């Protein structure tokens with residue numbers, strides 16, 4: 001029976017081969033979503049080895065980040081753009097998880113991952129989330145969390161769709177949340193924790209800044225950020 005099953009899956013693969021989501025080429029049966037050639041030619045930033053990297057610099061004077069790191073350089077009309085497009089618009093959330101797994105493995109080398117207790121993804125607007133069906137940043141966080149064996153609080157921060165739902169909060173908390181446009185769902189869960197905020201790609205950094213400031217104000221010990229990709233300049 002097992003033989004028949006593997007025979008059928010091999011046959012299916014021959015009839016309907018999968019394509020690499022980065023280059024569009026046919027991928028081998030044992031590969032998942034991204035071919036080996038693309039995997040090994042991804043442009044890595046190695047920002048974790050450089051405290052003064054361009055993403056860290058973006059936040060100087062805006063918020064206090066312990067680390068600011070990105071896995072890949074974003075290149076227009078290239079492999080990384082194709083991957084992010086699939087992740088965000090083509091119902092390919094597994095891309096986020098795979099890249100999270102790979103990045104997490106690289107950061108295991110020098111114990112870098114020990115700087116973090118929990119992972120929180122940047123939240124999506126509820127309407128957008130409903131339309132897409134998943135939060136792509138949470139898939140990246142899931143990929144990291146699986147390898148590091150630390151928890152991800154998928155709904156640790158909520159994007160506020162309106163500000164009227166906060167009746168149980170103190171006046172100061174309500175004010176902070178409203179200003180940020182986000183709310184921390186469980187203050188106890190983040191208290192004194194070293195938090196890694198994750199997002200798919202960094203552009204202006206405004207959302208990450210707002211979330212980081214809110215977490216620090218809410219009692220987090222340290223906040224760091226990690227994104228799948230960052231622009232080169």
Ligand SMILES: [Zn+2]
Pocket residue numbers: 020021022023024025034035036037038039
């Ligand atoms: Zn490829």
